[in-house]
Amino acid sequence: MSERNYWERIRRRGLSRRSLLKATGRAGIGAAGLALVGCGDDDDDGQQQAAAQAQAQPQQQQQAMQQQQEQQQQEAAPAQQQQQQAAVAQAQQQQAGPMQGGTMRVGTGRALAEHQAAFPFGAWGEAFPLYAPMLEGLTRYGKTLDPEPRLAESWEFNNDQSALQVKLRPGLEFHDGKPLDSEAVKLSFEANIAEGAPASQVAGVIRQYIDNIEVVDKTTLTFNLAWRGTYIFDVFEYANVADVDNLEELDGYQRINGSGPFKFDQASYRVDEYHRMERFENYYEPANLDAIECYTFPDESAMALALEADEVDFTNVLPHPLHGQFQENPDIELQLGGPVDSIFVIGMTSKTEGGGSDHFDNPILRQAMQRVIDRERIVEELFAGLATTRNVLWAKHNPAYDPARDYEYFNLEEARELVTKAGYGPEGTPMLKIATFGGPQQEILELVQQDAATAGINYEVDRLEFNIWVERFLGGTHTDGYCSHFGFFQLHPPTLPIINYQMRTPVNACAYDSPEYQAIIQAWKDAETDADRAATNERFNTLWDNEQWVTPVATANFLFAWQKRLNGFSENATGQQRWQDFWIDDTV
Amino acid sequence: MGRYLFRRAVEALVVVFLASIAIFLIIRLIPGDPAVQVAGVDATPEQVEEIRESLGLNRPLLTQYTSWMGGVFQFDFGKSFTKRVSVADLVRQSFPPTLELAVAAYVFALAIGIPLGIAAAIWAGKAPDYLASIYNLFTLGIPNFVLGIILLWVFAVELDWFPVSGRVSITDDPIAAIHRLALPAMSLGAIIAAILARFIRASVAEVLAQDYIRTARAKGLTERVVVLRHALRNALIPVVTIVALQVGTVMAGAIVVEIVFTRPGFGLLMVDAITGRDYLLVQAMLAILVLIFVAANAAADITYGFLDPRIRVGGTE
Numbered sequence: 072m073s074e075r076n077y078w079e080r081i082r083r084r085g086l087s088r089r090s091l092l093k094a095t096g097r098a099g100i101g102a103a104g105l106a107l108v109g110c111g112d113d114d115d116d117g118q119q120q121a122a123a124q125a126q127a128q129p130q131q132q133q134q135a136m137q138q139q140q141e142q143q144q145q146e147a148a149p150a151q152q153q154q155q156q157a158a159v160a161q162a163q164q165q166q167a168g169p170m171q172g173g174t175m176r177v178g179t180g181r182a183l184a185e186h187q188a189a190f191p192f193g194a195w196g197e198a199f200p201l202y203a204p205m206l207e208g209l210t211r212y213g214k215t216l217d218p219e220p221r222l223a224e225s226w227e228f229n230n231d232q233s234a235l236q237v238k239l240r241p242g243l244e245f246h247d248g249k250p251l252d253s254e255a256v257k258l259s260f261e262a263n264i265a266e267g268a269p270a271s272q273v274a275g276v277i278r279q280y281i282d283n284i285e286v287v288d289k290t291t292l293t294f295n296l297a298w299r300g301t302y303i304f305d306v307f308e309y310a311n312v313a314d315v316d317n318l319e320e321l322d323g324y325q326r327i328n329g330s331g332p333f334k335f336d337q338a339s340y341r342v343d344e345y346h347r348m349e350r351f352e353n354y355y356e357p358a359n360l361d362a363i364e365c366y367t368f369p370d371e372s373a374m375a376l377a378l379e380a381d382e383v384d385f386t387n388v389l390p391h392p393l394h395g396q397f398q399e400n401p402d403i404e405l406q407l408g409g410p411v412d413s414i415f416v417i418g419m420t421s422k423t424e425g426g427g428s429d430h431f432d433n434p435i436l437r438q439a440m441q442r443v444i445d446r447e448r449i450v451e452e453l454f455a456g457l458a459t460t461r462n463v464l465w466a467k468h469n470p471a472y473d474p475a476r477d478y479e480y481f482n483l484e485e486a487r488e489l490v491t492k493a494g495y496g497p498e499g500t501p502m503l504k505i506a507t508f509g510g511p512q513q514e515i516l517e518l519v520q521q522d523a524a525t526a527g528i529n530y531e532v533d534r535l536e537f538n539i540w541v542e543r544f545l546g547g548t549h550t551d552g553y554c555s556h557f558g559f560f561q562l563h564p565p566t567l568p569i570i571n572y573q574m575r576t577p578v579n580a581c582a583y584d585s586p587e588y589q590a591i592i593q594a595w596k597d598a599e600t601d602a603d604r605a606a607t608n609e610r611f612n613t614l615w616d617n618e619q620w621v622t623p624v625a626t627a628n629f630l631f632a633w634q635k636r637l638n639g640f641s642e643n644a645t646g647q648q649r650w651q652d653f654w655i656d657d658t659v
Numbered sequence: 660m661g662r663y664l665f666r667r668a669v670e671a672l673v674v675v676f677l678a679s680i681a682i683f684l685i686i687r688l689i690p691g692d693p694a695v696q697v698a699g700v701d702a703t704p705e706q707v708e709e710i711r712e713s714l715g716l717n718r719p720l721l722t723q724y725t726s727w728m729g730g731v732f733q734f735d736f737g738k739s740f741t742k743r744v745s746v747a748d749l750v751r752q753s754f755p756p757t758l759e760l761a762v763a764a765y766v767f768a769l770a771i772g773i774p775l776g777i778a779a780a781i782w783a784g785k786a787p788d789y790l791a792s793i794y795n796l797f798t799l800g801i802p803n804f805v806l807g808i809i810l811l812w813v814f815a816v817e818l819d820w821f822p823v824s825g826r827v828s829i830t831d832d833p834i835a836a837i838h839r840l841a842l843p844a845m846s847l848g849a850i851i852a853a854i855l856a857r858f859i860r861a862s863v864a865e866v867l868a869q870d871y872i873r874t875a876r877a878k879g880l881t882e883r884v885v886v887l888r889h890a891l892r893n894a895l896i897p898v899v900t901i902v903a904l905q906v907g908t909v910m911a912g913a914i915v916v917e918i919v920f921t922r923p924g925f926g927l928l929m930v931d932a933i934t935g936r937d938y939l940l941v942q943a944m945l946a947i948l949v950l951i952f953v954a955a956n957a958a959a960d961i962t963y964g965f966l967d968p969r970i971r972v973g974g975t976e
Contacts (some may be wrong), residue, residue, distance in 0.1 A: 224694045268697055270706050323743035342742050342749060344933065366825070367919075369930075373824060373921045379821040380816060538691035538936060545695075 096219040140653040167637060169654035174362040178374040178383035178545075182343040182367045200387065200604035204247075204310035204348050204363055204650040206327035209237060209256070210304060212644040215468040216563065218304040219643075222251070222312055222330065222355075231599065232299040239290040241356045245314045246327075246334035248353075251293040257284045258315045264295050272570045273310045279569050280306055285445035298596050299563065300604065305566040308645055332358040332651040343367055359639065359654035366501030378403065379634055387646075391457045397632055404637075406647055407457055408629035413558030414461045415624040417444070417505070417514055418573055420549050423582040428551040430500050435530070437619040440552075442482045443523040450625050457630065460622040464615065464618035466561040468644070476616065486526035499527025503551040506533040508540040515624055545572065556627040561644055564608055578622045584618035635659055667960070669951040678949040679942070683724050686933075686941045693936035697740050714740060716938075727942065738937040746943045749928060754947075756826050757924035760847065760916065761909045763840045765902065767848030768855055773898070775852070776859025781886065783864060791856050803912045807846035807919040814842060824921030843920045844960070847912045849904050853967040858901055862894040896963060904958035906952055 072488045083381045210226070211217035218226075224240045236279070241253035263274045276641070280303055282295040296303055313321075315541045317328040324346075327335035333348035340346045347364045366383060368374035371390045379400065387408075389397070398401045418439060419431035431437055447458035464482055466473040491497055507513040516532045523530060530551065543549045559571045568574040568588075576592065591614060596605040629646055636659035639652035694711035711717050715726065730737055736746035751797055779791035815821045821842050829836040866872065875885045906928070914926030925944065932940040 270703065341923065342744060342752060344928065368824070369918045369927055370923050373919070374818060376811065376823045377921070380819070382823055382825070536691065537934070538696060542692060542695055 072522055098516045107512055122330065147433065155361075156216045165508045169359045169652075170656055171359055171654070172361050173655035173657070174364055174365045175360050175385060175637065175653055175655065176366065178368055178377055178386040179364050180368055180371055180374060180388045197609070200363075200385070200648075201346075201365055201391045202327070202329075203331070204333040205327055205331045205335055207329075207331040208307050208309070208311050210240075210307045211647060212304070212308055215644055216301070216304070216470075216561075218307065222256075223307075227459075232301075233296050235296060235303055236287070237292055237294065239292075241290055242353075243330075243355060244353050245317075246351055248327070249314060249316075250289075251312065252289045252331055255314065256290060256312055257286055259312045260284055262308060262313070262315045262318060263310065273306065275569045276302075276306045276566060277310065277638050279433040286601050287555075299599060300563075304567055305562045305570075307411050308562070313442070315334055332356065333363055336362075337462060338500055348400060349385075354651065356651050358651035363650065363653075378486060378634075379594060381634060384637050384655075385631075387629045387631050389630040390594065391454050391628075391630055394457055395404065395632060402635055403633050404633050405639075406640065406642075408642060413556050413627045414560060415465075415509055415512065415554065415555050415556040415627055416573070416621045417515075417519075417552060417624060418549070418581045418621040419552040419619070420580075421582045421620065423547055426550065428503070428580045431551055433493050434618050434620075435493040436495075438620070439486045439493065439526060440523070440528055441619050441622040442486035442489065443479050443526045443528060444622065445481045445520050445522055446625055446626055447481075449518055453511055453518065454625065454628075459626045461625050463612075464560050464567075464621075464623055469561060469564065470604065471612065473566040473609070473612055476612060483522060483526050486523075486528070490527035492623060495527055497527075498522070500529050503528070503530040504533040504549075505530045505552040505554060506535050506540055506549045507535040507554045511627075512556065535651045544580045545578075549580070553580065554624075558645070560623075564604075564611060568592050581620040585614075585618070587614055588618075588649055645650045664961075667957045671957060673951075674950055674953055675946065679728065679946055680724070682942050682949075683727070684720075684937050687720070689936065691936045693740050693835075693938060696935050696937075699766075701717045710970070727939070731943075731946075736943040739795045739932075741935040742937070742940070745815065746940050749940060750947065751927050752942060753923060753928040754924055755828070755924060757910070757913050757917070759826075759829060759836070759840060760843055760913050760922065760924060761906075763844035764847035764909055764912075766924040767844045768851035769898075769902075770852075772852035772855030773859055773895075774854040775795075777863055777886065777891070777894075779856065779860040780863035780867065781882075781906070788860075791860065795853040795857060798849045799879065803846050803850055804915040804919050806849055807843065809915050810842045810846055826922045826924075838845075839922075842953045843922060846919070847909060847916050850912075851909070855898060855901055859894060862891060862897045864953075866890045866894045870876050901960050901964045903955045906955040910951070911946055 123396060134207060179200050181201060189639065207222050209221060209223040211221050213219050220240075222243060223237045226235055226237045228235055239251070239253060239256065245251050249255070260277060261284070262268060263271065263277050263659070268274065279297060279300050282297045283294045285295065287293055294303060310504045311402070312327040317326060320326040322330075324335075324337075324340055326337060329335065329351075332351055332354045334351045336347040336349055344367055346365050350361055350366070351356045366377070368377065368468060371388055374383065374386055374398075375389055375393050378386055379397070381402070383543045389405075394405060394407075397405055417440065419437045420427045422429060422432040431440070446462065448461055450456060460479070463477045505516055509514055513532060513534060516530075520530065520532065533550065540549075540553070544553060544555070557571060557573065559567055562570070568576060573580045574587060580588075587610075591607060591611050594610065595604065598604045598607055631640065631642070633640065636656045639649075639650055639654050639657055692707075692711075694707050694714060694716055697714065698707045698710045700891060707721045708717075710854060712736070715723060718726075727737065738744065739746050739749055742749055757843075775794065776789035782788055801809075808936065810824065815823045820838055825839060827835040827839055863886075867886075872885060872890055875889045876882075880889075910925070916922070917924045917926040918930075925948075929941070929944050931937070932944060
């Protein structure tokens with residue numbers, strides 16, 4: 072990482088060493104002058120003189136200060152001019168187009184090794200910078216659920232949307248020069264669901280949505296769909312095209328033969344620490360940067376320090392409380408992730424054979440829980456206002472989003488009535504256990520605890536180690552409930568029960584299932600028209616209103632931060648960037 | 660000396676063997692299934708079971724232990740469950756940074772602690788003694804990670820004299836490596852320096868009161884020669900003890916300091932390994948730590964003999 076000269080940083084803020092020393096000297100002289108002036112004579116003449124001098128003092132001081140200010144302004148003027156010129160140059164540069172070259176240094180809190188061999192098949196969240204530059208998909212969403220071309224150049228549905236023909240860009244290659252053609256894409260998708268393939272969420276949607284894949288020619292293939300409609304693009308959003316001959320070597324990162332704008336520099340890889348990706352010259356849209364370096368930090372605070380010290384250029388996991396501090400930093404650009412993102416939720420466990428909750432098995436009590444969460448207070452106190460309250464599961468652009476249901480549910484009186492209706496006396500429920508593994512999830516539960524107790528829902532925050540929390544979460548065996556955050560609520564509605572751990576059936580984190588829920592999933596699958604789909608969405612929303620097995624709290628936005636000389640940032644509906652667009656403006 | 664070394668080697672092996680059993684059992688007592696960790700959250704129960712079988716975790720404990728020990732004797736520590744690379748490679752990558760940090764911390768500690776202790780003893784009741792007391796008061800009262808954060812904030816963030824994070828190998832660029840080692844070494848070494856200063860002060864003061872020191876002074880030797888040539892050698896015996904005993908403190912401190920300064924090393928890897936229930940990695944790392952501790956203590960015993968001819972390793976005089 073580069074060293075940074077302290078004085079250079081001061082100079083860029085419009086000061087110079089000379090002006091600092093001058094100001095210090097002037098202040099010293101001024102203080103000495105004041106001290107001298109303060110010593111007057113005792114005699115009358117002296118007193119008169121002293122009085123006259125005292126009268127003259129404020130004027131003299133004022134004049135001296137005025138002179139000092141003028142002097143400073145004159146000295147600052149060149150620096151201000153420089154800043155203005157730099158801003159103009161930057162605007163001109165942006166108009167002229169991106170500069171080529173340079174290395175972008177990314178700070179991340181997740182290590183490459185954590186994702187093991189499953190990573191070609193799904194990449195999300197804070198792990199995007201690690202390997203998303205190396206792997207590409209057929210399409211990616213834009214700001215909403217409208218797909219944009221990536222490796223696929225164009226696509227077309229048949230009449231009843233039961234098949235999607237995809238045309239690849241001509242001349243695509245993997246990083247080792249191997250052709251990236253229709254056969255390679257087909258094999259890549261099939262590798263997700265082959266026997267022995269590592270588990271991944273994308274495998275689930277591939278199995279559900281795709282019947283089979285046919286190769287038409289070198290650049291054309293047809294996806295025959297089990298679920299008609301545009302759901303297939305949810306698969307493309309996360310399924311990367313990987314070289315199936317490379318899969319074994321991917322285990323342990325022996326070699327990554329990717330499909331994205333940057334290629335893996337194997338020799339640079341240090342486990343849990345660092346890896347480097349270099350521009351792939353034969354990409355259909357070569358990147359502006361020469362390389363991207365990824366530095367893994369053990370915690371977010373250390374990464375924030377590194378960003379402030381200009382040891383990294385970009386990060387997507389800045390802690391929200393640091394927003395205020397970085398806002399005042401003229402060298403750092405901040406952006407809150409959006410328009411869609413994952414959300415914090417409280418899940419309530421139904422009764423199961425293995426355990427679950429006798430209490431939250433009752434949907435009326437779950438509805439009560441929904442009403443004890445002061446979402447606005449959570450956003451203000453825990454996220455410094457840098458999140459959005461979430462009253463319904465769906466993101467606003469989602470076809471299932473219903474504005475009529477999106478209102479503030481927080482109402483302790485109503486919650487208390489529901490608790491009584493659920494069969495509890497004045498003392499409310501016995502002490503329940505709602506689990507968390509720490510972080511904002513724990514803070515949410517602690518903040519809600521008092522309101523919940525007021526309404527008669529008594530619980531303790533059960534802090535578990537992450538491994539234990541995950542085991543119970545996957546098996547739906549948390550004692551009474553949990554708090555966590557999850558995504559995919561921005562995708563098409565039917566994708567949720569396939570890909571989201573809380574919505575899956577029959578086994579999900581809340582141990583919830585019902586004939587109606589199963590019927591809704593089937594209705595999504597059978598839907599032939601948009602009207603059918605809309606009716607099923609409404610049916611789901613009604614079920615969810617009544618059953619509330621998982622209740623949303625607030626959005627979990629990424630806070631992106633980067634050095635101002637970095638340009639080209641963009642974020643799509645699922646928080647992904649176009650890594651080939653980044654460029655560094657050396658003039659800044 | 661040869662018999663002594665042989666005896667110490669046998670004792671060390673016994674200690675390491677017993678420690679390996681303890682390590683093997685303790686890590687498995689911690690709740691949490693490594694197969695789930697490896698399989699990932701999307702795995703079906705069948706996939707988790709397959710992975711458990713592939714990792715050998717469904718075998719009897721004795722079989723797992725003997726299999727592991729058999730590999731150790733062939734220098735095969737197995738493959739990390741979570742990192743998917745050989746444990747030996749991971750240790751080879753992570754150990755040098757921690758060793759660098761530990762050595763740098765000791766160098767700092769000795770460079771500060773010894774002179775401070777000597778000065779405090781020689782000028783007891785005067786300014787150097789008070790300075791040493793103040794230094795001890797502050798450093799012994801502040802945990803090393805808090806000291807690290809303070810140093811980081813002042814010298815790296817505000818003054819920009821040092822980098823905030825990272826490591827450069829000393830073989831690649833010694834100057835940059837030392838530049839990056841300075842603050843972490845100070846955080847880790849400051850407390851050891853304080854402990855050293857206190858022991859040396861007491862030890863030097865005691866030695867300076869001995870008859871042979873009075874004789875040396877009576878012979879007309881300068882105070883400098885008296886202290887450095889006659890007193891110091893005997894006064895440094897406690898230093899050897901402290902350096903050996905502090906190995907555990909340094910390694911434990913390195914875990915936290917590595918996180919504060921974002922330095923790769925044993926510490927971070929150990930935390931990851933325990934969190935991830937990476938049994939083979941934890942076993943190997945703990946075994947290495949036990950070996951280091953045992954070796955440090957053995958080295959300390961041998962060093963006594965060199966410092967003080969009256970102490971013969973083997974018990975004869």
